[in-house]
Amino acid sequence: MTPALRTGILFALLLLAADQASKWWILEVVRLPEVRNIPVVMLGPLGLDLTMVWNRGVTFGLFSGEGSWNHLILAALALVVAGFLLRWLARAETRLVTYALGAVIGGAVANVIDRVRFGAVVDFVDAHAWGWHWYVFNLADAAIVCGVLALVADALIRPETQRKEAP
Template sequence: MSGLRLGLPVAAAVLAADQASKWWILEVLRLPELRNVPLLALGPVGLDLTMVWNRGVTFGLLAGDTLWHQLALGLLALTIAAFLLRWMARAETRLAAAALGAVIGGAIGNLIDRLRFGAVVDFVDAYAGPWHWYVFNLADAAIVLGVGALLADALFRPKAAAKESA
């Protein structure tokens, strides 16, 4: 079974949900003007919508404002997506194919932001007491969950029965 039959629809769904959420944040809620919207608080734990333009990669690493910097990050994202697409075509399990689809969809979603805005639209701020995680978006969540699923698949997949020699 080709992993593309499962992975590509997952990638498309992640990409569509990511771009729809960013459209809503920017055009409907207009979060850049509001800057912060409390969303859910359960005692000291909660979620806020907080506008951040991430000009780097994961956790704001490698941030920069120049066109060449954005093009280099975009080229890197495309290269990684191509590698993951090839891996997806050869995926041995449904979990691996779906996980690779989530990572690819998230990477392309963030690449679209980088090409449109010169930065990635991040807006989910999770916190516990005074500690705040990095502000992220749906694409970031799909990438992290996809990588976690790939690790789980590699670590916990049942091993094929050893062939007995005759």
């Protein structure tokens, strides 16, 4: 096992555990499905609420369907993508890429766990500003988005001279 693979998997597992712990807290302690909405922070026009949403699709609710197999198909697709990302992780050239891939893998697997357990992903963070609400999300979603942004930044910013030559 390469050092990058070991580090990335450990980071993915830490994110997965934090995500699942936050969802347990939302469902079992806060009991957000019963409460529906809890305002948390309001700083002028900026706010953060806890709002319960069962996301049956993928990012931004795309491909949401009510079919009995829809959540399992989406879960299987996420696992296939995570498998390809693990292969990339084993050859990661920088710490940024290692942690970014770990974030995407950990977030994807965390949401797969939700799909298998509940048939949907538990989303609960509702950020808003000036009356405009972003899509409700969770820690796994944030990890995926940050990981993808880091991978894009690496691809755009890292000088070509720092990249390994293809064999």
